[in-house]
Amino acid sequence: MNTTGASGVFAREFDALGRAVEVGFAGGRVISVSFPPETPADAETDHDLLDRLGEYLRGERDEFAEVAVGLTVPTDRRDVLEALRTVPYGEEVSVSRLTRLAALDPDDPDDLELVTGALNENPIPVFLPDHRVQGGPYATPGEVREALRRIEGL
Structure with a gap:
């Protein structure tokens, strides 16, 4: 699935972590990451970045350097x-x-x-x-x- 420009919350459970990774997006930029015990019921599970994260967790080298982030910090x-x-x-x-x-x-x-x-x-x-x-x-x-x-x- 091509999710460029997506907004919303996406999450998936990963065996390598024994928990889910929840990623929040706004305008295609990552604005938050958290690690709930399981995938929240209201989160979408299909996202390109979650696919990449799964490959990384299986040992594929990825620095995520080009992942667009939206920092709302000082x-x-x-x-x-x-x-x-x-x-x-x-x-x-x-x-x-x-x-x-x-x-x-x-x-x-x-x-x-x-x-x-x-x-x-x-x-x-x-x-x-x-x-x-x-x-x-x-x-x-x-x-x-x-x-x-x-x-x-x-």
Whole structure:
């Protein structure tokens, strides 16, 4: 199914995670990702991005770099999350390194607080891969994060 430009909520259960992935779209942009225990009854299950996610969870390398996202967060947090998106598949960074990637000072407590806040409130886990950050915090639930790290060999 070609779902370019779709709006709505799409979800599917994935054995690799032992739960569903629910993706919210507005105007074809991903605006939210969550991990409910099962597919919500009101969610559509047929979406190209869910197909790709299933392939990724089966071990196919995918960085989802061209997936359009719609971030509705303050600009400074957006900068952090966009820097997070540059961390390649199968690689991890420390919070300090992510802080530098976001052009912030890892020795400045306010900058570190900004980075950890952005990670903790990441609205689009997987596509903004907080599971690639050592020592978190994370928006991705622990068991999901561990599965994603295993898949990527981290």
